[in-house]
Amino acid sequence: MARTVFDRETLLDLTVNIIPLGILLFFVVLYSVYTPFGWDPVITTIMYGLHVVPFVGLAILTYFAGRAISRAEGEAERAATIDDDFERRESNGEDRKASADVTEGVSGDTAEIGPENDDDAEAGTNDEPATGGSSGETDTAGDE
Amino acid sequence: MGWTLAPLAASEPSGAVLQTGVLGTELVVTVLMGLFLAGVAAWLARIENWRSYTPLAGGGVAEESGYAHEEKPGGLLRWLTTVDHKDIGLLYGTYGVIAFTVGGLMVMLMRAELTAPAQDFLQASTYNAFLTSHGITMLFLFGTPIIAAFANYFIPLLIGADDMAFPRINAIAFWLLPPGALLIWAGFLVPSLQGAQTAWTMYPPLSAGIGAGTQSGAGVDLMLLGLHLTGVSATMGAINFIATIFTERGPDVNWANLDIFSWTILTQSALILFAFPLLGSALIMLLMDRTLGTTFFAVQGGDPILWQHLFWFFGHPEVYILFLPPAGLISLILPKFAGRKLFGFKFVVYSTLAIGVLSFGVWAHHMFASGIDPRLRASFMAVSLAIAIPSAVKVFNWITTMWNGDVRLTAPMLFMVGTVGNFIIGGVTGVFLAAIPVDLVLHDTYYVVGHFHYIVMGVLGFTAFGALYYWYPIFTGRMYQQRLAKWHFWLTMVGTNVTFFAMLFLGYLGMPRRYATYDFGIGPVNPVTAFHQAATLGAFVILLGQVIWLWNFVQSWYEGPVVNDGDPWNLKEIGQFSREWQWNERRIETAIADGGRESSDSRAHQAPEEPEDGNETEARTDGGRDTDTDVEATTDGTDAAERGDRSDES
Numbered sequence: 001m002a003r004t005v006f007d008r009e010t011l012l013d014l015t016v017n018i019i020p021l022g023i024l025l026f027f028v029v030l031y032s033v034y035t036p037f038g039w040d041p042v043i044t045t046i047m048y049g050l051h052v053v054p055f056v057g058l059a060i061l062t063y064f065a066g067r068a069i070s071r072a073e074g075e076a077e078r079a080a081t082i083d084d085d086f087e088r089r090e091s092n093g094e095d096r097k098a099s100a101d102v103t104e105g106v107s108g109d110t111a112e113i114g115p116e117n118d119d120d121a122e123a124g125t126n127d128e129p130a131t132g133g134s135s136g137e138t139d140t141a142g143d144e
Numbered sequence: 145m146g147w148t149l150a151p152l153a154a155s156e157p158s159g160a161v162l163q164t165g166v167l168g169t170e171l172v173v174t175v176l177m178g179l180f181l182a183g184v185a186a187w188l189a190r191i192e193n194w195r196s197y198t199p200l201a202g203g204g205v206a207e208e209s210g211y212a213h214e215e216k217p218g219g220l221l222r223w224l225t226t227v228d229h230k231d232i233g234l235l236y237g238t239y240g241v242i243a244f245t246v247g248g249l250m251v252m253l254m255r256a257e258l259t260a261p262a263q264d265f266l267q268a269s270t271y272n273a274f275l276t277s278h279g280i281t282m283l284f285l286f287g288t289p290i291i292a293a294f295a296n297y298f299i300p301l302l303i304g305a306d307d308m309a310f311p312r313i314n315a316i317a318f319w320l321l322p323p324g325a326l327l328i329w330a331g332f333l334v335p336s337l338q339g340a341q342t343a344w345t346m347y348p349p350l351s352a353g354i355g356a357g358t359q360s361g362a363g364v365d366l367m368l369l370g371l372h373l374t375g376v377s378a379t380m381g382a383i384n385f386i387a388t389i390f391t392e393r394g395p396d397v398n399w400a401n402l403d404i405f406s407w408t409i410l411t412q413s414a415l416i417l418f419a420f421p422l423l424g425s426a427l428i429m430l431l432m433d434r435t436l437g438t439t440f441f442a443v444q445g446g447d448p449i450l451w452q453h454l455f456w457f458f459g460h461p462e463v464y465i466l467f468l469p470p471a472g473l474i475s476l477i478l479p480k481f482a483g484r485k486l487f488g489f490k491f492v493v494y495s496t497l498a499i500g501v502l503s504f505g506v507w508a509h510h511m512f513a514s515g516i517d518p519r520l521r522a523s524f525m526a527v528s529l530a531i532a533i534p535s536a537v538k539v540f541n542w543i544t545t546m547w548n549g550d551v552r553l554t555a556p557m558l559f560m561v562g563t564v565g566n567f568i569i570g571g572v573t574g575v576f577l578a579a580i581p582v583d584l585v586l587h588d589t590y591y592v593v594g595h596f597h598y599i600v601m602g603v604l605g606f607t608a609f610g611a612l613y614y615w616y617p618i619f620t621g622r623m624y625q626q627r628l629a630k631w632h633f634w635l636t637m638v639g640t641n642v643t644f645f646a647m648l649f650l651g652y653l654g655m656p657r658r659y660a661t662y663d664f665g666i667g668p669v670n671p672v673t674a675f676h677q678a679a680t681l682g683a684f685v686i687l688l689g690q691v692i693w694l695w696n697f698v699q700s701w702y703e704g705p706v707v708n709d710g711d712p713w714n715l716k717e718i719g720q721f722s723r724e725w726q727w728n729e730r731r732i733e734t735a736i737a738d739g740g741r742e743s744s745d746s747r748a749h750q751a752p753e754e755p756e757d758g759n760e761t762e763a764r765t766d767g768g769r770d771t772d773t774d775v776e777a778t779t780d781g782t783d784a785a786e787r788g789d790r791s792d793e794s
Contacts, residue, residue, distance in 0.1 A: 013494060016537050023530040043517050053505065057504075061498075075398065
């Protein structure tokens with residue numbers, strides 16, 4: 001499940017927040033290695049706390065935001081696919097009826113299977129553009 | 145308060161006179177009470193349907209909503225009782241414009257005083273009071289409310305909600321603001337009170353009224369109370385926005401396609417929720433120090449640095465409270481006139497969230513010069529440098545969005561592009577200040593003033609103007625005068641950069657901030673004078689621009705050409721006909737279908753505005769078309785709107 005939510009695209013989007021996390025990590029390491037002002041149990045703990053708390057807070061928020069957006073995208077894509085299928089079946093139903101009228105005399109099996117096979121073939125080729133298109137439109141809507 | 149009983153005792157009347165006086169007073173009170181009750185009865189009689197003003201007690205789900213009022217009351221009563229998010233948005237906007245005018249006029253007087261080194265026409269105390277009030281007015285009475293104006297009006301439209309989640313709390317949040325402003329300005333409104341001279345940061349021991357005692361007057365107390373009220377208002381509004389965006393989204397709006405302005409308002413509301421209550425607590429502590437003798441921030445027993453920590457733990461998120469929604473407005477509006485969708489939409493969303501979190505980890509970079517432990521300073525420097533990344537990401541995304549785009553330089557777009565330029569200067573100077581060694585040199589100089597004014601004026605002010613122009617056809621139904629709008633932009637852009645760039649140089653020259661004069665007798669007085677004069681010149685250029693804006697804004701509202709085109713910015717062509725414009729189009733079409741708006745005849749004489757170029761809106765009158773055409777257009781338009789909805793859904 002986690003693999004499907006945090007796919008390559010999502011992880012790429014999240015890099016924008018990984019960079020500040022990296023900067024914080026860099027300073028934690030730097031201040032651990034280089035301590036010109038010495039070590040003090042209270043002050044040093046607060047110092048690290050001031051790095052760690054934003055780091056953890058940002059990591060948690062990034063995780064949940066990424067998960068929420070990714071899931072919403074997945075649901076929208078599934079819904080769009082179902083809608084497309086539904087519309088296609090509806091329109092194909094009309095086509096079938098029309099083609100059945102035209103192909104009177106041809107055996108019923110041929111009349112029915114033919115267009116449906118075509119449909120499947122179309123669905124096979126159209127599915128991806130439909131999904132891609134819908135995700136593209138999702139982006140557009142989001143951009144607004 | 146320093147009241148004395150001596151004058152009262154000296155003028156004590158005799159017994160009979162006293163009795164007559166008491167009777168007269170009682171009579172007056174009785175008459176006033178009678179008038180008040182009559183007024184209440186008259187008001188109650190105006191309310192025809194009680195249920196429309198009272199939510200159902202039993203939680204009836206299937207029945208009509210308690211908010212389904214039949215008609216808005218008319219006149220002033222409408223504005224006093226409204227819970228409609230659009231009306232409240234307009235109220236916030238009006239309030240913000242008034243505050244902007246007050247704060248702007250204050251600073252014009254200050255800039256005029258600073259034209260020459262010596263003290264000329266403002267007393268130092270008056271200058272200090274203006275300085276304090278200018279800061280608080282612009283941040284709390286203009287900045288936050290003008291953002292709330294856009295958010296109230298447009299967030300429900302953008303997310304497909306009927307209204308805010310809590311409409312009445314929305315109204316309460318607004319109505320806390322006017323008394324807040326009166327309290328903050330009380331030092332100027334009541335002659336016997338002295339205006340607060342604490343600066344907007346209110347550092348003790350000065351603000352605690354200790355020392356020379358110049359700040360022990362009630363003016364400071366009232367200002368603190370007013371500030372507290374505006375904080376309560378902002379918190380109530382923030383809760384409302386969070387609830388609205390989480391629970392009131394339309395069925396086709398999810399986290400993946402939520403618009404960027406809503407994302408920024410959501411983040412800003414979260415910041416307000418965590419930051420403003422802390423300010424409220426700190427203000428109460430300061431008031432107790434002033435009035436009850438507590439020692440929270442006293443040198444003996446308490447710690448003045450504690451105030452700085454508490455204040456800036458609120459204060460730096462406040463910077464992003466004022467920055468994030470304008471950044472959202474840029475991300476929303478700029479693509480509309482670049483002909484491309486926003487580059488890296490999700491980058492912008494995640495970076496907004498990152499800024500929200502990290503903004504709570506940088507507060508003490510305002511305190512590098514206060515003597516706190518160097519190890520702690522180092523931590524705050526690290527987080528301050530880290531927060532520059534998500535801010536810079538936004539800039540790159542905006543620039544990339546425009547790159548190779550079909551850029552249309554309308555007034556809203558000019559303001560958005562200008563904002564990007566201003567933000568680069570304001571942001572880069574901020575990165576310099578985040579470095580401890582640089583900050584120790586430039587702290588408390590005009591460099592800091594220039595830096596943050598590039599953000600508050602150069603970003604917040606600019607995006608507010610841009611958004612006002614962009615949505616002008618929606619909230620007025622008319623189109624502004626485009627030539628004046630461009631004059632407004634160029635004067636504001638030039639004035640802003642002349643003023644605030646001069647301040648950066650003043651900072652390099654060591655000019656300290658918050659001084660009414662600079663006739664120091666030592667140092668580079670001549671170049672300082674020259675840069676101060678440049679800053680004053682720029683400020684007057686800004687003022688001229690704003691006068692043009694105010695004229696254009698008000699005059700066009702009354703007499704501008706009516707916009708009957710639901711898509712005045714031609715957003716359908718580029719596939720960015722967003723929900724608020726779809727709503728506007730449906731509203732226009734519904735109005736036409738109803739037929740015969742009485743005002744349409746009177747508006748019909750308005751000459752259609754000639755677009756200056758092909759990119760501008762073509763505002764048309766609705767006169768002269770026959771009914772059939774109208775009906776047909778309506779039907780087609782509705783279909784188009786539905787198609788727009790569906791394409792958005794998918």
